Amino acid sequence: MKSSKQNSHRQAxxxxxxxxxxxxxxxxxxxxxxKQALILAALKLFASKGYDATTTREIAASAGCAEGLIHRYFxxxxxxxxxxxxxxxxxxxxxxxxxxxxxxxxxxEYLQLVNWxxxxxWEDREFLxxxxxxxxxxxxxxxxxxxxxxxxxxxxxxxxxxxxxxxxALAEEEFDALVQSVSVIGFMFGFMRPAVLRQDRKASTRMxxxxxxxxxxxxxxxxxxxxTARQAALLLS
Amino acid sequence: MKSSKQNSHRQAxxxxxxxxxxxxxxxxxxxxxxKQALILAALKLFASKGYDATTTREIAASAGCAEGLIHRYFxxxxxxxxxxxxxxxxxxxxxxxxxxxxxxxxxxEYLQLVNWxxxxxWEDREFLxxxxxxxxxxxxxxxxxxxxxxxxxxxxxxxxxxxxxxxxALAEEEFDALVQSVSVIGFMFGFMRPAVLRQDRKASTRMxxxxxxxxxxxxxxxxxxxxTARQAALLLS
Amino acid sequence: MKSSKQNSHRQAxxxxxxxxxxxxxxxxxxxxxxKQALILAALKLFASKGYDATTTREIAASAGCAEGLIHRYFxxxxxxxxxxxxxxxxxxxxxxxxxxxxxxxxxxEYLQLVNWxxxxxWEDREFLxxxxxxxxxxxxxxxxxxxxxxxxxxxxxxxxxxxxxxxxALAEEEFDALVQSVSVIGFMFGFMRPAVLRQDRKASTRMxxxxxxxxxxxxxxxxxxxxTARQAALLLS
Amino acid sequence: MKSSKQNSHRQAxxxxxxxxxxxxxxxxxxxxxxKQALILAALKLFASKGYDATTTREIAASAGCAEGLIHRYFxxxxxxxxxxxxxxxxxxxxxxxxxxxxxxxxxxEYLQLVNWxxxxxWEDREFLxxxxxxxxxxxxxxxxxxxxxxxxxxxxxxxxxxxxxxxxALAEEEFDALVQSVSVIGFMFGFMRPAVLRQDRKASTRMxxxxxxxxxxxxxxxxxxxxTARQAALLLS
DNA sequence: AATGAATGAGGATTCATTCAT
DNA sequence: GATGAATGAATCCTCATTCAT
Numbered sequence: 007m008k009s010s011k012q013n014s015h016r017q018a019x020x021x022x023x024x025x026x027x028x029x030x031x032x033x034x035x036x037x038x039x040x041k042q043a044l045i046l047a048a049l050k051l052f053a054s055k056g057y058d059a060t061t062t063r064e065i066a067a068s069a070g071c072a073e074g075l076i077h078r079y080f081x082x083x084x085x086x087x088x089x090x091x092x093x094x095x096x097x098x099x100x101x102x103x104x105x106x107x108x109x110x111x112x113x114x115e116y117l118q119l120v121n122w123x124x125x126x127x128w129e130d131r132e133f134l135x136x137x138x139x140x141x142x143x144x145x146x147x148x149x150x151x152x153x154x155x156x157x158x159x160x161x162x163x164x165x166x167x168x169x170x171x172x173x174x175a176l177a178e179e180e181f182d183a184l185v186q187s188v189s190v191i192g193f194m195f196g197f198m199r200p201a202v203l204r205q206d207r208k209a210s211t212r213m214x215x216x217x218x219x220x221x222x223x224x225x226x227x228x229x230x231x232x233x234t235a236r237q238a239a240l241l242l243s
Numbered sequence: 244m245k246s247s248k249q250n251s252h253r254q255a256x257x258x259x260x261x262x263x264x265x266x267x268x269x270x271x272x273x274x275x276x277x278k279q280a281l282i283l284a285a286l287k288l289f290a291s292k293g294y295d296a297t298t299t300r301e302i303a304a305s306a307g308c309a310e311g312l313i314h315r316y317f318x319x320x321x322x323x324x325x326x327x328x329x330x331x332x333x334x335x336x337x338x339x340x341x342x343x344x345x346x347x348x349x350x351x352e353y354l355q356l357v358n359w360x361x362x363x364x365w366e367d368r369e370f371l372x373x374x375x376x377x378x379x380x381x382x383x384x385x386x387x388x389x390x391x392x393x394x395x396x397x398x399x400x401x402x403x404x405x406x407x408x409x410x411x412a413l414a415e416e417e418f419d420a421l422v423q424s425v426s427v428i429g430f431m432f433g434f435m436r437p438a439v440l441r442q443d444r445k446a447s448t449r450m451x452x453x454x455x456x457x458x459x460x461x462x463x464x465x466x467x468x469x470x471t472a473r474q475a476a477l478l479l480s
Numbered sequence: 481m482k483s484s485k486q487n488s489h490r491q492a493x494x495x496x497x498x499x500x501x502x503x504x505x506x507x508x509x510x511x512x513x514x515k516q517a518l519i520l521a522a523l524k525l526f527a528s529k530g531y532d533a534t535t536t537r538e539i540a541a542s543a544g545c546a547e548g549l550i551h552r553y554f555x556x557x558x559x560x561x562x563x564x565x566x567x568x569x570x571x572x573x574x575x576x577x578x579x580x581x582x583x584x585x586x587x588x589e590y591l592q593l594v595n596w597x598x599x600x601x602w603e604d605r606e607f608l609x610x611x612x613x614x615x616x617x618x619x620x621x622x623x624x625x626x627x628x629x630x631x632x633x634x635x636x637x638x639x640x641x642x643x644x645x646x647x648x649a650l651a652e653e654e655f656d657a658l659v660q661s662v663s664v665i666g667f668m669f670g671f672m673r674p675a676v677l678r679q680d681r682k683a684s685t686r687m688x689x690x691x692x693x694x695x696x697x698x699x700x701x702x703x704x705x706x707x708t709a710r711q712a713a714l715l716l717s
Numbered sequence: 718m719k720s721s722k723q724n725s726h727r728q729a730x731x732x733x734x735x736x737x738x739x740x741x742x743x744x745x746x747x748x749x750x751x752k753q754a755l756i757l758a759a760l761k762l763f764a765s766k767g768y769d770a771t772t773t774r775e776i777a778a779s780a781g782c783a784e785g786l787i788h789r790y791f792x793x794x795x796x797x798x799x800x801x802x803x804x805x806x807x808x809x810x811x812x813x814x815x816x817x818x819x820x821x822x823x824x825x826e827y828l829q830l831v832n833w834x835x836x837x838x839w840e841d842r843e844f845l846x847x848x849x850x851x852x853x854x855x856x857x858x859x860x861x862x863x864x865x866x867x868x869x870x871x872x873x874x875x876x877x878x879x880x881x882x883x884x885x886a887l888a889e890e891e892f893d894a895l896v897q898s899v900s901v902i903g904f905m906f907g908f909m910r911p912a913v914l915r916q917d918r919k920a921s922t923r924m925x926x927x928x929x930x931x932x933x934x935x936x937x938x939x940x941x942x943x944x945t946a947r948q949a950a951l952l953l954s
Numbered sequence: 955a956a957t958g959a960a961t962g963a964g965g966a967t968t969c970a971t972t973c974a975t
Numbered sequence: 976g977a978t979g980a981a982t983g984a985a986t987c988c989t990c991a992t993t994c995a996t
Contacts, residue, residue, distance in 0.1 A: 030302050053283070054293075055380070056379070056380045057295075058293075058295035058296075059295075059380075112470065121452070135379050138375065138376070138377060138379065138439065139293070139375070139376040140437075141439045141440065142293070142376060142439060143293045143296075145441055146320040147419055148439050148440050148441045149440070149441050151303070151440065152441070152442065155440075156440065176378070179449075179450075179453055180453055180457070182450070183450050183453040183454050183457070184457075186450060186454075187454055190427070190428075190431045190432075190454075191427075193431070194427045194430070194431060195427075198430070201379075202375065202378045202379055202385050203378065203385050203388065203389040203393065204385045204389070205389065205393075206387050212416075213416075213419070213420050213423060215423055216416055216417055216420040216421050217421075217423075217427075217458070218455075220417070220420070220421075220458050221454070221458060223460070223461065224460070224461055239384050
């Protein structure tokens with residue numbers, strides 16, 4: 007009768023792990039908790055070793071649950087990536103609004119936004135380490151990433167800066183460029199240079215500030231169309 | 244491309260060599276040619292599918308030679324990455340010096356350098372697609388990348404801008420920041436936004452220019468003759 | 481640089497297998513030989529343990545070659561089944577024609593064909609053990625099996641029996657039925673009863689003969705000389 | 718060949734129980750009902766996809782109850798097979814006796830038994846689809862199958878035919894062979910050909926009849942030991 | 955030297971079984 | 976008792992690497 011290949015299966019596992027660290031009441035029913043544990047474990051491992059070099063076994067071990075759950079919950083290893091995105095997005099919500107009180111002047115507001123962006127990108131480096139290689143491989147992922155990253159952030163930043171009267175003195179194009187520059191500076195000096203090119207973080211942060219300073223210098227507060235902006239427009243055409 | 248026909252083909256070729264035609268250079272040309280073919284094939288495939296998803300078989304097929312050569316010449320798949328780097332560096336040499344004639348003013352020089360950087364990063368996107376994920380995984384690779392990328396470029400750009408007297412009016416820190424900004428803008432608007440986030444390239448290029456323009460505006464000149472700089476300096480004080 | 485997950489790979493295997501049985505000059509280039517070894521190993525294992533319970537590792541081990549070859553040569557485990565079919569068909573060729581000399585009378589010919597069929601099915605039991613479960617699962621396979629099995633055999637048997645004048649005395653339907661009965665008896669008493677239901681083979685063979693005898697008894701002959709046929713015909717009317 | 722794990726999914730079973738039947742025996746009815754539902758679901762699924770390709774989850778879903786019950790009631794997936802057998806046997810009981818009224822002559826009785834066997838095998842095809850592959854793998858199963866199938870049937874058929882005086886004119890061996898031939902013909906033309914080899918069922922049934930007709934032709938009713946049978950015995954020895 | 959057939963370690967995934975609820 | 980979430984052993988397959996030709 008026997009198919010001979012029948013699973014013989016586990017026979018009582020010692021309740022205590024070898025390092026005695028995780029008591030883990032083997033077999034608990036905590037779907038949400040395990041999902042999150044898997045996501046966090048995946049994020050950490052993908053970020054440090056790369057997606058391909060990370061095995062599902064490692065993820066499960068690191069999350070303290072069974073390998074099979076990755077497949078049950080996320081439809082396999084690949085499903086962890088979208089889940090990672092969603093998780094990140096859900097965390098991001100209103101980060102900016104809550105943490106940064108408005109500044110009195112346009113320049114101050116801009117500078118503190120840049121500062122926040124640089125810090126934020128650094129703090130988000132694990133996610134970026136995972137997301138960027140994915141975006142490089144998958145055009146669709148790139149577009150989604152843009153939606154939830156730069157675009158969403160640009161909206162928030164734009165809203166913060168719009169309130170100042172200087173913003174009316176800027177051509178729309180210039181205003182947009184300034185808004186974008188916040189993310190650009192944040193990404194380059196908060197992530198690329200310190201996290202990818204392994205440059206000194208303090209120096210990067212400082213350089214970000216110097217550049218930001220130059221960018222918001224001399225914004226006229228009255229003249230709605232600045233002659234220099236004009237000139238630039240002409241040159242470009 | 245196909246391998247099956249190779250044997251007969253090879254024999255035919257060697258037959259031609261019999262009539263006294265530099266049999267020595269033949270060897271080297273073949274070897275060097277195949278190495279290059281492998282590197283180019285690897286670059287293209289790594290860039291489009293990613294390093295891990297590319298098989299050595301594909302690379303060999305695309306290069307039109309045997310899989311074993313990857314191991315003989317580069318010590319395995321992993322060895323293609325440093326080879327790729329070296330190859331790219333050898334191509335990069337003096338690109339800037341040769342292609343960009345000096346501009347008359349600081350501002351023009353800066354703007355044309357930014358313009359060149361944006362274009363250059365876009366043209367180099369295949370290499371970047373391969374290099375960045377590697378740099379994310381391997382700290383050593385990140386540092387090497389920085390040496391041959393931003394650092395080398397910064398030296399060249401710094402040399403170009405140093406000649407103008409405006410550079411003396413800038414604090415060293417500010418001068419450095421401006422130099423770095425060329426690469427930063429080039430990378431973000433020439434590569435990240437169009438190639439990774441799939442944003443419109445023309446719009447990106449334009450925004451790069453707007454930002455660059457703002458950055459070099461109102462550089463205080465040591466020369467009092469320069470009216471605009473003057474004016475700016477006054478306004479600032 | 482290392483992807484850490486790189487294959488570390490074999491490091492010298494002892495030239496002598498544990499049981500010292502197969503010296504096997506590790507790594508030989510014998511495509512045809514290995515293909516056949518794999519097919520034979522698969523046939524044996526599928527027949528004894530069933531398709532699903534047989535692992536590709538077992539097959540490779542039994543064939544004395546690498547697991548990967550199953551995938552290279554047959555596109556995976558599933559591909560072994562069609563290969564098995566083809567192999568069997570190529571062996572079957574003209575078995576009947578070569579091995580069975582024609583008999584003098586219709587009855588003798590029929591009986592010796594039945595005898596051959598019973599023996600043949602028994603000898604072919606390994607293949608049938610594999611093929612029948614497949615035909616039960618896959619309608620397409622069932623039809624192909626019919627082509628290469630009963631249909632082909634029926635043609636050969638029909639040709640053998642047609643030569644006798646008794647065949648003209650039989651309605652076409654009856655002739656066909658007799659032809660089919662050869663395979664039917666062969667299958668049931670050569671395979672099903674001894675190999676599946678584990679009944680005594682000698683008894684099965686004997687019963688096959690008794691039944692066959694009854695089936696060809698009293699075939700009306702067009703030739704009035706045949707006394708027994710005559711008598712039978714009279715009795716029947 | 719693919720297992721094609723399609724989502725079959727439950728569609729609310731046991732809606733029938735709603736028509737107010739003995740609410741007291743609820744417990745027992747539920748248990749017995751679920752056992753039967755599981756057996757029927759397993760039979761259907763095993764028959765259509767094969768034992769191995771059917772998952773316990775599918776069975777439970779199709780039966781409308783929990784996966785765990787398969788283990789509680791049947792000791793796992795493998796336990797469903799014997800349960801299937803028992804269930805089938807309990808259904809089979811006296812099928813023959815009840816449904817087939819006795820015929821007036823030996824020939825008629827034989828022919829109607831053959832006819833019944835052909836029909837019966839076809840109706841029982843789901844069970845046979847499951848049982849035969851099992852018998853091929855497991856010798857013990859083959860023997861049990863023979864007990865509950867051919868052997869039991871042979872007894873009933875033998876009893877039916879024994880009553881006619883022709884049966885005394887036949888050698889025991891011949892009588893046995895005729896009895897067996899009923900099952901043989903039934904199996905081949907009621908199951909193998911239409912259900913496995915996918916041949917036309919009507920044509921198969923007709924051919925069964927033609928063969929059966931030939932087999933019962935000219936049974937002498939007086940002579941206790943037929944000379945031809947004698948001859949056969951000699952030939953075989 | 956070059957080739958590509960052969961190798962086999964390693965990984966994602968499936969699914970019978972267990973057991974907390 | 977019943978349920979189905981959780982478990983992890985076992986398997987097919989891929990593909991970098993080796994090495995006979």
